[in-house]
C-alpha cells in the first residue's frame with residue numbers, strides 16, 4: 001500500500017491555484033460582505049462553554065468549585081442544557097467532596113462531543129482544572145496525566161522531551177479523559193485507539209473511594225478503557241509512549257476505483273494501512289491519501305525533521321485568516337467560496353487545497369507527522385460554514401469494500417447527493433488490540449468513515465443525503481458501529497442519543513459484551529450515580 005503508485009497531489013502549482021482562487025472570488029465577496037456568524041470565542045456571561053477556556057468562566061461563578069449557570073453549551077452550541085450545578089474541581093479531594101454531595105453526576109471534558117451524554121440536571125463536573133501532566137516513566141515508556149489535560153498539550157509536552165503518543169486523533173483539542181471515554185482514535189491498526197494505549201486509570205467512584213484500575217482488573221479495566229462517563233470520574237490516566245523518531249509523511253490521491261481496490265486489499269493485509277488516512281471528497285470523486293512510514297536506521301540517521309513545514313505551515317496558512325490586517329477580506333473570500341459558490345466542486349477543491357497545508361509530505365518527527373486539525377482551521381471552518389453535525393461509523397474490514405461500494409452506487413444513482421458533502425470524509429483504520437469492552441474496533445480491525453454534515457444547520461434543516469447514508473450504515477451491508485462522541489444514528493440532528501441508539505450499540509457491539517459492560521458498571525457504581533439513563537439505565 002505505501003509503495004502504491006500515488007501521483008503527487010501537492011505540487012508547485014498549488015500556490016498559484018490558491019492565489020487564483022482568492023483573486024477569483026475576491027470581487028464577489030467584497031461586493032456583498034456576509035455577516036460573520038459567532039465564533040467559539042464568544043462566551044456570553046453565564047452561558048458556559050468550556051471551549052477556549054482561559055479561567056474567565058470561573059470568575060463568572062461565585063465559588064471556586066463552581067456555580068449555577070443559566071445554561072451550558074457544547075463547543076459549537078448545538079447541544080444546550082441547564083445543569084443543576086456546574087463544578088470545576090482542581091484536585092482529587094475536591095472531586096471526592098463533590099461526588100459525595102450529589103445524587104447524580106455527569107462528567108464533562110471539554111464538551112467536544114456531538115451529543116448530550118454529558119448533560120445532568122444535578123451535578124455536571126468539568127475536568128478542565130485537572131490539567132497537570134504528572135510525569136514520565138522512561139523505564140516503562142509511559143506518561144501519567146490528569147484527565148482534564150488537552151490532548152494537544154500532552155502531545156507537545158511529550159515532544160519537548162523526545163517522546164510521542166504512537167497514535168493520535170485528527171482532532172486534538174478535547175480533554176484526554178474525554179477522548180479515552182469515547183475511544184477517540186486516529187488511524188492505527190497496530191496501536192488501536194487512545195483507549196488502547198492506556199495502562200492505568202485512576203477513578204473516583206460513587207462512594208468517594210479512589211481506585212486504580214489496570215489490566216489485572218479484567219472487565220472493570222476493559223470497561224473503563226471506553227467508559228462513556230458512566231463509571232465514575234476518571235482523574236488520572238497512564239499511556240504508552242514511544243520515542244519521537246523521524247518518520248516520512250507521504251501524500252497522494254486515489255480515485256473511487258483505486259479506493260475500492262485498496263479496501264479489498266485491507267481485508268487480507270490490514271497492517272499495510274497502518275497510519276493511512278484518506279480524505280474523500282464526494283463532489284470531486286477523489287481522495288487525498290496521507291501515509292506515515294517508519295524510516296530505516298540509515299535513513300533515520302540521515303533524515304532531517306522538517307519542523308518548519310509540519311504543523312507550522314498550516315498554522316501560518318490559517319493565521320493569514322485570523323491575525324493579519326487581511327483577516328476580514330480573506331474571511332469574506334472564504335465565506336463567499338464555501339457558502340455562496342453554486343459549484344460544490346469549486347468549494348470542495350478549495351477545501352482540499354486548504355487541507356493539503358495540514359498534510360504536506362516530507363520527513364517529520366512523529367508528533368508532527370501524524371495529521372492533526374489546527375485550532376485556527378476549526379475556527380475558520382466554523383466561521384465559514386457555521387455549525388455542523390459529525391457522524392462516524394466503524395465497519396468490519398471484511399465488509400468495508402462492499403459498504404463503500406454501495407455508498408458510491410448511492411451517490412452515482414443520485415439517491416444521496418455528492419454535492420451535499422463539500423467537506424471531505426475522513427477514512428481511517430483502527431485495530432482491535434486493548435480496545436475495551438465498548439471499543440468500536442473490539443473483536444477485529446475496522447474501517448472508520450467520518451462525515452461532517454453542514455446541511456442540517458445551513459440549508460435544509462433536515463439532510464436527506466445524510467439520512468440515506470445513515471440507513472446504509474445501519475444496514476446488513478455495513479453493520480457499522482457508532483462513535484460514542486458523535487451524532488445519533490436516529491435523531492435527525494445532533495443532540496439527544498435515544499434508547500434506540502443504545503439498543504443499536506447493544507446490537508452492534510454484541511448483547512453479551514454490552515451485558516459485561518453493564519455488569520462492570522454495576523460493580524463500580526452500584527447506585528447508578530453516574531448512569532446516563534440512555535446507555536446505562538438509571
Ligand SMILES: Cc1cc2nc3c(=O)[nH]c(=O)nc-3n(C[C@H](O)[C@H](O)[C@H](O)COP(=O)(O)OP(=O)(O)OC[C@H]3O[C@@H](n4cnc5c(N)ncnc54)[C@H](O)[C@@H]3O)c2cc1C
Pocket residue numbers: 075106107108109110111112113114117118127147148169170171174175176177178179180181182183184185186227228229230232233234235378483484485486
Ligand atoms: C471537531 C471535532 C473533531 C473530532 N475529531 C475526532 C477524531 O479525529 N477522532 C475521534 O475519535 N474523535 C473525534 N472527535 C470526537 C471527540 O474526540 C470525542 O467526542 C471526545 O470524547 C471529546 O472529548 P471532550 O474532552 O470534549 O469530552 P466531552 O465531550 O466533554 O465528554 C465526552 C464523554 O466523555 C465523558 N468524560 C469526559 N471526561 C471524563 C472523565 N474525566 N471521566 C469520566 N468520563 C469523562 C463524558 O461524560 C462524555 O460521556 C472530534 C470532535 C470534534 C468536535
